Amino acid sequence: MRQRIRVGRSRAVVAGQVLAGLLALVVAWYAAMLVLLALKAPDGLVDQLSGYRTALTWLSALDGQAIGATARVVAGVGGAVVFVVLGSLALAQVPRPRAARDDVMLHDDERGQVVVRPRAVERAAEASALDEPAVSAASARYETDRIHVQLTLKRAGAVVPTLHNVHQHVTAALERHDLPGVPVDVLITALDPSAPRRGS
Numbered sequence: 001m002r003q004r005i006r007v008g009r010s011r012a013v014v015a016g017q018v019l020a021g022l023l024a025l026v027v028a029w030y031a032a033m034l035v036l037l038a039l040k041a042p043d044g045l046v047d048q049l050s051g052y053r054t055a056l057t058w059l060s061a062l063d064g065q066a067i068g069a070t071a072r073v074v075a076g077v078g079g080a081v082v083f084v085v086l087g088s089l090a091l092a093q094v095p096r097p098r099a100a101r102d103d104v105m106l107h108d109d110e111r112g113q114v115v116v117r118p119r120a121v122e123r124a125a126e127a128s129a130l131d132e133p134a135v136s137a138a139s140a141r142y143e144t145d146r147i148h149v150q151l152t153l154k155r156a157g158a159v160v161p162t163l164h165n166v167h168q169h170v171t172a173a174l175e176r177h178d179l180p181g182v183p184v185d186v187l188i189t190a191l192d193p194s195a196p197r198r199g200s
Contacts, residue, residue: 012092019089118142121179125149128173129186134162136192140170146183147174152190159188 033050037043047053067075122140129138129149137152149170153162163186170184 010092012089016089016093019086116179121147121174124173124177124179125170125184128169129166131169132162132165134158135166137190138166142182146185148185148187150187150189152192153188154192156191163188 030050030052033046033052036046036049043053119142121142125140125142125147126138126149129135129140129151134153134155135151136154139150141148141150147170149166151162151166153159166186167184170186171181173179174181174184
């Protein structure tokens with residue numbers, strides 16, 4: 001069975017791609033200047049196009065005495081800021097694929113369709129999980145072939161019965177609402193003993 005994968009595009013990803021494109025243009029431009037120099041183009045023409053000789057002259061004039069303490073601090077702080085910004089943009093380029101979720105088709109005939117959003121299925125599972133007295137919070141994630149339910153418990157005792165009961169609650173809720181009877185995975189992720197108990 002094929003599973004569609006969705007990769008999000010944030011503003012940081014777009015900004016990193018734009019910056020990478022600009023850097024690529026700069027590298028390509030100066031590579032072209034090197035080709036012109038190799039082809040014996042006049043140095044003055046290449047310097048007018050790229051300013052390489054002006055930059056080289058300015059850099060060669062720098063020495064330890066020309067760079068004061070203030071300039072060193074500014075350069076250090078600026079380098080740290082650039083490192084953090086560029087590092088963040090680089091990390092944003094790492095793809096974080098996630099499974100694309102489709103709507104649940106309950107009924108389809110010549111009169112129309114009955115479609116349920118994945119979030120509606122998750123809300124039904126979360127509400128049924130909260131029917132268990134030992135559960136203080138529940139979070140569900142519906143996928144194509146199963147639903148994952150994460151629980152926060154009020155107390156550490158009776159973990160196995162709680163998992164069993166929540167599994168039954170969620171399964172019954174899916175059946176009661178005529179939703180697909182997919183496998184249900186129940187996982188305890190946190191313990192919150194400060195949560196008020198029902199009936200107290």
